[in-house]
Amino acid sequence: MKNLITDMHFDLLKYIMILMVKSSEGATSLARAVSVCSVFMKAAEDTDILKAVSFDNVSVTYRYELFQKTNGLLFRCAQVGNEAARYLLSKIVLVSSSQLLPRIMKSEPKQTLRGHRCAMYEERHIKIPRDDAMVAAFMPHFLPDQACSTRGPGQTRLLHWELVRKFLCQCTTLDFTEMHPHLNHYIDYFTEQGSRCNLILHYIINKMCHHAYRVRASQEVSLEQVRLVRERFREKIQYFRDRRQSRQRNQVGVIPEADVEQGFALADFTERQFYLQLNSSAVYNLYACMGDFESDCWEVGSKFEECRINAIACFDHVFP
Structure with a gap:
């Protein structure tokens, strides 16, 4: 099998690998292939393959330090223009800011040059713990000077504010609520705390998070759930109507229509009380009309x- 792969024409191998990396498990599959065969490792340097890698099922919430490597797959894919990789890398930048911010807080007042961190840690003589050494070496690559010096042929520079801006443009409400604390830490890390820009950014980001939670809450009440609530309500109403008609047939005389409409005079107290509670329930009042529900979702989303x-x-306005 290995000989077949070794003897395979590169264009055919490249085509097969592109199909492989485009799957939902593309990044994981490529990492496994590279680890077992040097031919795959060499082919994985191809720009077309790196651009096609899918990161759909890759999570950075846990063990994010695995992605803080400039020679890693995520960073290399982002450098050649893989948009999914850049979006994922923006999360790594945000989480890395949270990891480094406490060290800045304990140091002397930081120098802020509209997002430029020309002097990181060596010039400040801050002792970096071993678990912070990797991120301390990783973050400078997203500064203007370092980003220019580390890119190779066919690669574009990756600047921290461009990556974070991409996150703001493309993030879902779920991603935003997860990254919200890290966004605030990023703002404190790259802007002067207490400054006008810092305060305005915090205000807008926090307001955006508030509405993101509202959108998530409205999405949890799915249309199917609302439909079931309405069906149950109609079933209960039909039950009372059938019971009323049944009792009317067994009564002598005719019950005034007004009495029937005002509370089902022949129903016992428990049934009437249940109907009143059902009729005034929050779920029914809010979502009795599907149009109202859809309108509310649209308003929250807007x-x-x-x-x-x-x-x-x-x-x-704040960053270049």
């Missing part, structure tokens, strides 16, 4: 998108 636009505009 508020989140409005905050997104404002956050990006403010971000562009």
Whole structure:
């Protein structure tokens, strides 16, 4: 099998690998292939393959330090223009800011040059713990000077504010709420705390997070759940109507229509009380009409998108 792979024409091997890396498990599959065969390792340096790698099922929430490597697959894919890799890398930059911020807080007042961190740690004589050494070596590569010096042929520089801006443009409400604390730490790390820009960015980001939680809450009440609630309500109403008609047939005389409509006069107290409680329930009042539910979801979503636009505009004003 190994001989077949070794003797395979590169164009055919490249085609097969592109199909492999485009799958939902593309990044994982490529990492495994590279680890077992040097031919795959050499082919994995091809720009077309790196651009095609899918990171759909890759999570950076746990063990994010595995991605803090400039020679890693994620960084190399991002350098050649893989948009999915850049989005994922933006999360790594945010989490790395959270990891480094406490060290800055304990040092002397930081120098801020509109997002430029020309002097990181060596010049400040801050003792970096062993677990912070990797991120301390990783973050400078996203500064203007370092980003230019580390890129190779066919690679574009990766600047921290461009990556974070990409995150703001493309993030889902779930991603945003997860990264919200790290966004605040990023703002404190790259802007002067207490400054006007710092305070405005915090305000807009926090407001955006508020609406993101509202969107998530509305999404949890799915249309199917609302439909089931309405069906149950209608079943209960039909039950009382059938019971009323049944009792009417067994009564002598005719019951005034007004009495029937005002409370089902022939129903006992427990049944009437249940109906009143059901009729005044919050779920029914809020979602009795599917149109109202959809309108509410649209309004909440539009508020989140409005905050997104404002956050990006403010971000562009603060960072180059």
